[in-house]
Amino acid sequence: MAKYIIRYGAMRFIGVFSARAKDEYVRDDKVIIRTKRGLEVGEVLCEATDEAVAQLNDPAFGSIMRAMSAEDxxxxxxxxxxxxxxxxxxxxxxxxxxxxxxxxxxxxxxxxxxxxxxxxxxxxxxxxxxxxxxxxxxxxxxxxxxIGVRDEAKLLADYGDCGKPVCCNTHLSEMPPVSMRMAKLQKATLDPTKISGRCGRLKCCLRYEYDTYEELQRDLPPIGSDIVTGSGRGRVLNHEILAGQLLVRMEDNRNIMIDASEVLTVLKRGNGSTGGSSRRGKRRDKKDAPDEGGNPNQSNPEATED
Known part of the structure; x- marks a missing residue:
């Protein structure tokens, strides 16, 4: 019996559904499914392979009743x-x-x-x-x-500032936590009107590349580090993380941009970073933007009535 991953409902739930014997479906097929809520319309995303199911967090389960007909x-x-x-x-x-x-x-x-x-x-x-x-x-x-304001956007929003349909109403099955630290590390503008989504909270897309930025930053001497390069000694003032470059103030007070590979030795490591890793920066980040993916933004069923 084949199984498929299907998206359904206004909140775009994701679940694993079993097809009837010999029934086969492909991506984007519309089907009638039975969930714990009742009969619903679903959209086939892919076959439920072990690898695909492993990517899901607490998926729902159910059965596929039939392909959607003209009468449906x-x-x-x-x-x-x-x-x-x-x-x-x-x-x-x-x-x-x-x-x-x-x-x-x-x-x-x-x-x-x-x-x-x-x-x-x-x-x-x-x-x-x-x-x-x-x-x-x-x-x-x-x-x-x-529900919370992020779920409201998921239900009602159409297009984001990028000109494409909002992520929460297309491919996102869960809305990840987003903080100001992510915007600072990626050197995004800190203007709230430009980094806020349709829900008024920080944009979910700030989360997408954050892990990559963190990984690349770990290979760079922290801001404030005293380093030795082929051109002499200097102090790291800033990072260009994706380019793998450092803004360095040399002993003669010149500010130059160098490649990280030109660093011969780190004499003294600084404790600052563009990601707010200093103690002071952490306190500020926590105050400015607490976790924006927590429980207040998750939908919670409260009551039903027959």
Whole structure:
């Protein structure tokens, strides 16, 4: 029995799903799957080889019911057409109950088993009466899911500053933690308006090359190091990490750029770096930008109602 990795749901979950005997699928095929939430529409990403599954963190599991048919597409379009009505209904009921929450989106599962309501709130909300009212009006099971601002962007954002679709709504299955230290090490501008994504938090793409920068920086003498080169002694002022170059102030007060391979000896290692590795820099980084991938930005199911 073949297995495939499939992406599904408004939050773009990733799971491993078993196909029926002799059924075969290729990338981008649309399929009807059964998850723990019910019947849903999924998109085939690849075959679930051992190597591919090893890359997933706590994947969901389920089964592939069938390839998506023309009738299924009509049903999905009809369901999507009802979504706006459901959004208006949920927003109206929230307003009538004067609840301290902000509606973000509504997801109606393909099989009609439930409607998932995504919302923002600064504190815990008692929405038991809301769930009962919505279950009565929409005639289905209601699931309330509190999310963070990064998940809001994942649901609603379209394009980033780069001109491409936002990463959180395309290839990212998890949103990695991002800190100001990553921006400083890569010498990105520290202007918040330029390094913040559609969610208002630091851009996820700052995380992509950070490990490479850290690895390359380890091979360079730290800033403040006293070194000996073929041209004499000097002190490291700065790094050009990707180029493998150092900005050095020589004994005659000239500032020159040299290749790291020209360093003959490190007489005294400095304790500073562009990544904020000094004690003072660490305190500042922690204050400026705590981990932006923590629990407050993860979606959390809270209640359902039949």
């Amino acid at each position: 597409e009509k049903q999905m379009l009809h369901m999507l057409g009802d979504t706006q009505r459901e959004v208006e209904t949920v927003r109206r009921v929230i307003g009538e109950m004067n609840l301290p929450m902000q509606l973000v989106d509504v997801e109606h599962l393909f099989g009609g088993e439930r409607v998932v309501v995504y919302y923002l709130a600064e504190s815990r909300v008692d929405f038991r009466d809301l769930v009962k009212a919505l279950a009565s009006e929409l005639q289905t099971r209601i699931e309330m899911r509190q």
